[in-house]
Amino acid sequence: MTKEDCQKLVIDIIADIAPDEDLSAIKPEIRLRDQLQLDSMDFLDIVMELRKRHGIEVPEADYSHLASLESCAEYLTPKFPTKA
Amino acid sequence: MSGLAAGIRLAHFGKKVCIFERHNATGGLNGFYSFAGRKYDVGLHALTNYVSPGVKGTPLGKLLRQLRIDRDEFALCPQKQSRIAFRDCALKFTNEFAVLDAEVVEKFPAQAAGWRALVQLVRTYDDVALDAQPRSAREVVSRHLTDPLLTDMIFCPVMYYGSAQERDMDFGQFVIMFKALYLEGFARPLDGVRVILRVLLEKFRQAGGERRMQCGVAQIKEVQGRAAQLVLDNGEEITAHQVISSVGFAETMNLCVPPQTQAAAANTGNLSFVETISVFRRQPAEWGWGDDTIIFFNDAERFEYVHAREQVDLRSGVICFPNNFDYAGRNLSEGIFRVTCLANYARWAQLPEEIYQADKQRWFPEVVRSAQRFLPVVAPEVLAAAQLATDMFTPRTIKKFTGHLNGAIYGSPRKIRDGRTHLANLYLCGTDQGFLGIVGAMLSGISMANYHVLQGSTRG
Numbered sequence: 314m315t316k317e318d319c320q321k322l323v324i325d326i327i328a329d330i331a332p333d334e335d336l337s338a339i340k341p342e343i344r345l346r347d348q349l350q351l352d353s354m355d356f357l358d359i360v361m362e363l364r365k366r367h368g369i370e371v372p373e374a375d376y377s378h379l380a381s382l383e384s385c386a387e388y389l390t391p392k393f394p395t396k397a
Numbered sequence: 398m399s400g401l402a403a404g405i406r407l408a409h410f411g412k413k414v415c416i417f418e419r420h421n422a423t424g425g426l427n428g429f430y431s432f433a434g435r436k437y438d439v440g441l442h443a444l445t446n447y448v449s450p451g452v453k454g455t456p457l458g459k460l461l462r463q464l465r466i467d468r469d470e471f472a473l474c475p476q477k478q479s480r481i482a483f484r485d486c487a488l489k490f491t492n493e494f495a496v497l498d499a500e501v502v503e504k505f506p507a508q509a510a511g512w513r514a515l516v517q518l519v520r521t522y523d524d525v526a527l528d529a530q531p532r533s534a535r536e537v538v539s540r541h542l543t544d545p546l547l548t549d550m551i552f553c554p555v556m557y558y559g560s561a562q563e564r565d566m567d568f569g570q571f572v573i574m575f576k577a578l579y580l581e582g583f584a585r586p587l588d589g590v591r592v593i594l595r596v597l598l599e600k601f602r603q604a605g606g607e608r609r610m611q612c613g614v615a616q617i618k619e620v621q622g623r624a625a626q627l628v629l630d631n632g633e634e635i636t637a638h639q640v641i642s643s644v645g646f647a648e649t650m651n652l653c654v655p656p657q658t659q660a661a662a663a664n665t666g667n668l669s670f671v672e673t674i675s676v677f678r679r680q681p682a683e684w685g686w687g688d689d690t691i692i693f694f695n696d697a698e699r700f701e702y703v704h705a706r707e708q709v710d711l712r713s714g715v716i717c718f719p720n721n722f723d724y725a726g727r728n729l730s731e732g733i734f735r736v737t738c739l740a741n742y743a744r745w746a747q748l749p750e751e752i753y754q755a756d757k758q759r760w761f762p763e764v765v766r767s768a769q770r771f772l773p774v775v776a777p778e779v780l781a782a783a784q785l786a787t788d789m790f791t792p793r794t795i796k797k798f799t800g801h802l803n804g805a806i807y808g809s810p811r812k813i814r815d816g817r818t819h820l821a822n823l824y825l826c827g828t829d830q831g832f833l834g835i836v837g838a839m840l841s842g843i844s845m846a847n848y849h850v851l852q853g854s855t856r857g
Contacts, residue, residue, distance in 0.1 A: 333451075333458070333462075350454050
């Protein structure tokens with residue numbers, strides 16, 4: 314799992330949660346909230362979908378790591394199991 | 398409907414969910430029924446909170462996202478226009494707020510500045526905060542509007558479509574309804590509420606949720622401050638980690654063992670309605686009744702939203718023409734004319750069946766006549782000749798089919814915003830949690846599922 318792959322997974326999740334948002338030009342370094350109309354309910358869904366699809370747990374205290382695509386990748390990539 | 402929305406959220410995220418429904422039909426007050434070969438919506442006049450595609454950050458968009466519903470699935474058609482019609486004054490409103498704004502400024506020029514300040518306050522008010530403290534809407538509004546007629550006219554639709562309290566309401570509730578009716582708007586699927594229910598049921602099924610129909614919850618047994626067990630109508634016993642009740646606050650308290658009768662009695666609603674439904678072989682437009690989707694009327698000196706003293710309070714009410722939505726060239730095959738008035742539960746509930754039926758027959762034309770005062774004149778014999786069917790619900794009907802004590806349409810006067818009860822794992826959703834209308838019902842279920850079940854499970 315590279316950080317690029319990880320960003321892609323997060324974008325896939327957002328695309329399902331918020332199909333009415335244009336995700337084609339998201340800047341990875343900028344906060345998602347500043348580019349998209351996402352509220353706390355949507356962020357809860359990102360967390361819940363990460364668990365459902367990839368078995369990854371994000372405790373409430375770590376929600377701030379999900380602010381931008383870059384910070385998501387930084388935080389989440391090590392949580393994916395490395396392939397042998 | 399709120400319970401279905403909660404169920405979809407929970408099942409989608411892998412929780413084992415079962416919905417218990419006492420009735421044989423789904424949807425509660427937002428359900429539908431068949432009678433003499435026709436399908437009728439129970440209570441729905443219109444879906445409120447309607448916004449055009451592309452408008453973001455509103456309740457409708459939130460609920461579609463949360464339930465993974467494509468907007469087109471609801472097949473919503475916007476209203477034409479609606480009206481607040483009082484004795485000597487009418488205000489038109491549509492799904493474009495500018496129309497109402499212009500009407501108010503034109504008819505109440507001296508109130509314009511106060512009106513604009515009130516609108517600004519509503520727009521910026523956090524109406525969905527789960528920890529909000531109640532404030533009197535009358536008191537807050539009176540700081541901005543001083544004309545009693547304008548005040549009554551603005552309150553009339555807001556109260557009729559959501560207030561469980563007489564004369565006044567919580568300002569948070571007022572803001573929710575103001576946005577839902579005036580800043581957002583009305584819409585309806587051509588085939589009515591069953592379109593929405595069908596989508597919800599399918600989502601719930603796909604997510605793996607289970608439903609048990611004609612299988613009510615008879616008791617919620619408490620052990621050490623928790624809902625330890627549900628006893629069903631058939632005697633079966635069920636255990637669950639968490640229980641969300643959509644039957645109402647007082648109704649839920651009455652199910653608890655040991656009983657919570659005092660808590661229930663202290664917060665039981667008493668505002669109920671009658672509604673007449675007339676089905677015609679002609680479209681309302683043929684009688685000049687084709688412009689207004691919904692009309693909120695009042696003929697009294699002051700608008701009084703109070704527990705009716707008589708069986709029915711004819712002074713005010715709501716007219717709905719389901720035909721008068723913009724169905725893009727299509728329409729319902731028959732004309733439908735619905736009229737709602739405030740009614741007194743006790744005066745309907747106690748009657749022997751024979752007298753009850755006779756009273757329905759007696760009041761039906763009274764209610765229709767009262768509403769016709771606010772419509773272009775059509776001779777009674779013309780209406781009678783075109784009439785195919787009628788139906789009428791009373792407070793007694795509401796109690797019978799929804800279990801709402803006193804037939805209280807909007808439930809308890811004091812809402813429990815955070816949904817908590819005296820039991821640690823028992824929560825409320827639906828009208829007594831305090832989000833209103835059909836969109837509100839669904840958002841209530843969503844919020845309570847998120848807040849009490851899903852969010853809790855991410856707390857590390």
